[in-house]
Amino acid sequence: MTSMTPRLPAFTLAALALTLTSGTALAHIELDAPAPRYNDGDNKWCPCGGGGDGTRANAGCAIEASDLDRGSTSTTFAPGATVTVRWRETVGHTGRMRIAFDPDGADQADFDDNILIDLADPAGNTGNAGSGNNWEAEVTLPTTPCTNCTLQLVQVMNGNDDDPVVSVFGTSTYFQCANLVIGEGGEGEGDPGEGEGEPGEGEGDPAEGEGDPAGGEGEGEGDGCAATPALAFVGLPALVLVRRRTRPTGA
Numbered sequence: 001m002t003s004m005t006p007r008l009p010a011f012t013l014a015a016l017a018l019t020l021t022s023g024t025a026l027a028h029i030e031l032d033a034p035a036p037r038y039n040d041g042d043n044k045w046c047p048c049g050g051g052g053d054g055t056r057a058n059a060g061c062a063i064e065a066s067d068l069d070r071g072s073t074s075t076t077f078a079p080g081a082t083v084t085v086r087w088r089e090t091v092g093h094t095g096r097m098r099i100a101f102d103p104d105g106a107d108q109a110d111f112d113d114n115i116l117i118d119l120a121d122p123a124g125n126t127g128n129a130g131s132g133n134n135w136e137a138e139v140t141l142p143t144t145p146c147t148n149c150t151l152q153l154v155q156v157m158n159g160n161d162d163d164p165v166v167s168v169f170g171t172s173t174y175f176q177c178a179n180l181v182i183g184e185g186g187e188g189e190g191d192p193g194e195g196e197g198e199p200g201e202g203e204g205d206p207a208e209g210e211g212d213p214a215g216g217e218g219e220g221e222g223d224g225c226a227a228t229p230a231l232a233f234v235g236l237p238a239l240v241l242v243r244r245r246t247r248p249t250g251a
Helices: 010-026 108-113 227-245
Strands: 029-033 075-077 082-089 095-102 115-121 134-140 146-156 173-182
Touching: 029 146, 029 173, 082 146, 095 108, 095 134, 108 115, 115 134, 115 146
Parallel strands: 075 173
Antiparallel strands: 029 082, 082 134, 095 115, 095 146, 146 173
16 A cells, blocks of 8 residues: 655755754753743843844844843842852854853943853863763852843854853854853852851950959959959958057956
C-alpha cells in the first residue's frame, strides 16, 4: 500500500527547521541567576541581548548601546552583597566571559567602566561549575543603594582567551542582563550580627575605673566621692576603741 503521508518540498522543510532552531542558534549564553531581563534566545543585541530586531546586527553596539526597556523582572540584594551568577553556554566559542554593572540603567559604556569579573572561555562549551556547560562566578555588588541598576553578562567571541576585555564595542558578543535593586533587606546580607562588636566590646575592664581602695575612689563612672563617708563610718569606731585601750589606768 502506498503511503498517503504528504511530502513537503525541501525548501519548506528547510524554512521550518530554521524557524524552530533560530532562537537556540542565537542563544549562545542563557542567564539563570539572577533572573534575566530577556530570555527569548535573541541575545545578540547590545547591551542586554533583547529589545532589538531579533538579528545579530547590533553585536558590536554600532546601532544601539543602551537599553531603556527594563521590564518588570528584578532581584533585590543588600548593599555590598556577594552574589553567585549562574549561566549556561549553549554554543562554545574561544574568548572571554565578563560580568559588569551599571549603577543607573543599561548603557554599554557604563558596563565597560564597571567590570566585576572577567573569565577565560576556552574553545568548547564546557563550563567551570563541574557540570556540563554550566558556569558560575561570585561577584561583589557595590555598597551604594540603587533602584535602576543592571548586571550584564557577555560572551565575547574574539578568539582571545588570554586578555581581559576592556570594551565590547566592535566585538562579536552575546549579551544577557539582570535587573537589580540594591537596598536594605535584600538577599545576600551579611551574617547575623555583622557590624556588631564582640560580646562586651566597648565595655571597660571590670576593674577599670576602680581606684585604690585606700584612696576612696569609687567604681565605674563615679568620681570616687561616694566611698569617703563609708570609710569614715567604718574607721571612727575603730579609732575610739584603740584610744580606749591605750588610755593609761586611772586616767
